[in-house]
Amino acid sequence: MSILHTVNKSPFERDALESCLTFATEGAAVLLFEDGIYAALRGTRVESRVREAMGKVKLHVMGPDLRARGLGEDRLIEGIEVVDYSGFVDLATQHDKVQAWL
Template sequence: MLHLISASPVPSAVLERIDSGSSVVFLENAVLWILRDGRLYDRLAGMLADHPLYALSADLLMRGIEADRIVEGIEVIDYPGLVELTVAHPLIQSWN
């Protein structure tokens, strides 16, 4: 399953509902919660072992966030990369 998270702040309950192996894309203001010095750092770093995590480059850029400021291991993707993920995952859950 592909989870699209745009909610800000990112609720812990949302992260708890993500099954192992599911992919997660952080969009819009949710990218503010994936910073290395953020409150979710430990949680996200732990998730990387079982979940591919992504951030949309346009949303990082719009908020002035450089890729080296986000949790290491989160892959930055562009819109074509997002489309590829949506095609690869028949089930998509959007968290607003």
């Protein structure tokens, strides 16, 4: 049973991402959107935590939320895939369920 986990909170403000990465298991997908996208950037305090998790889960980030915040794809940790809203729908349909870390 694979799960799509979604995180929409900043990793610097809440522990939603930390909990998500702790409980997500091998083969799960994680989508970072809204204020969750900050975790996808290089050079941050949480970068090593995110890289470590990428050995276990596949990470995605919402492109429109990146652009809204003035952050280019060139700032992303390599290996994180950019999706748009229809990509979000595809991810949701490709997984058995969606777990939202609010």
